[in-house]
Amino acid sequence: MSRITEQRTRQFEPTGASLQRGRSKAKPALVTTLPSVRAALAVCAHPDDESFGLGAILAALAERTTAVRTLCFTHGEASTLGNTCRPLGEVRTEELRAAAEVLGIEDVAVCSYSDGHLGEVPVETLAEMVEQVLGDAELLIVFDQGGITSHPDHCQATQAALTAARRHDLPVLAWTLPEQVAVELNAEHGTSFVGRSPSEVDIVAEVDRNRQLSAIACHASQSGDNPVMWHRLELLGDKEYLRWLWLPWLGREKYSTRSSP
Numbered sequence: 001m002s003r004i005t006e007q008r009t010r011q012f013e014p015t016g017a018s019l020q021r022g023r024s025k026a027k028p029a030l031v032t033t034l035p036s037v038r039a040a041l042a043v044c045a046h047p048d049d050e051s052f053g054l055g056a057i058l059a060a061l062a063e064r065t066t067a068v069r070t071l072c073f074t075h076g077e078a079s080t081l082g083n084t085c086r087p088l089g090e091v092r093t094e095e096l097r098a099a100a101e102v103l104g105i106e107d108v109a110v111c112s113y114s115d116g117h118l119g120e121v122p123v124e125t126l127a128e129m130v131e132q133v134l135g136d137a138e139l140l141i142v143f144d145q146g147g148i149t150s151h152p153d154h155c156q157a158t159q160a161a162l163t164a165a166r167r168h169d170l171p172v173l174a175w176t177l178p179e180q181v182a183v184e185l186n187a188e189h190g191t192s193f194v195g196r197s198p199s200e201v202d203i204v205a206e207v208d209r210n211r212q213l214s215a216i217a218c219h220a221s222q223s224g225d226n227p228v229m230w231h232r233l234e235l236l237g238d239k240e241y242l243r244w245l246w247l248p249w250l251g252r253e254k255y256s257t258r259s260s261p
């Protein structure tokens, strides 16, 4: 299994610079499974991020008895996709709720920040929204720093989650892309995907995409003409790549990712 990567213990400062702590000499364990937690909160910028991006991961967690909830900062009204006779934000919020049900997400909180302008909202303000819906979450799940697609809204949502997580000593796990996938997508589609080298990836998990595909279908306004997403899913196959952005309790078994139950 050449794609299996090593689990490292590390944390990131607000600037993104990594700091090694403890266990630095020990040989890291191989990690191919998602962490086992009782409750997780996915923090997203737009309706469809939870499905197009995090769908397979969230579905896998929900199937493994993790209570998954989602916070979405916008209604996605600024999308250039979707030709509807109703307000797009309204349509996309309905699509989000339908997709969440398919994925096994127990609750969806949607804020009304302006789509495309999250970067103009102070990260502190967004972090307070995260804190309001944290509940019993033991883990936050986000898009990687860099926003996967370089979308500033994605980057800001991740920063908000990180800010809230640090205040509450909660780990933050980011969905990411392998560098070669980003390179291939950018070459083919002229996109701005941000990928990670193998040394920056902490978990490579095999996933079942069936629920994700059903959730994607719920986002009819966005998935009908989206060749980039389909190409990405094709390149990823049955694997998802993740990295820890913040691990407050390094070495704790709970977050060191155990084998599948």
Ligand SMILES: [Zn+2]
Binding pocket: 045, 046, 048, 049, 151, 154
């Ligand atoms: Zn998005």
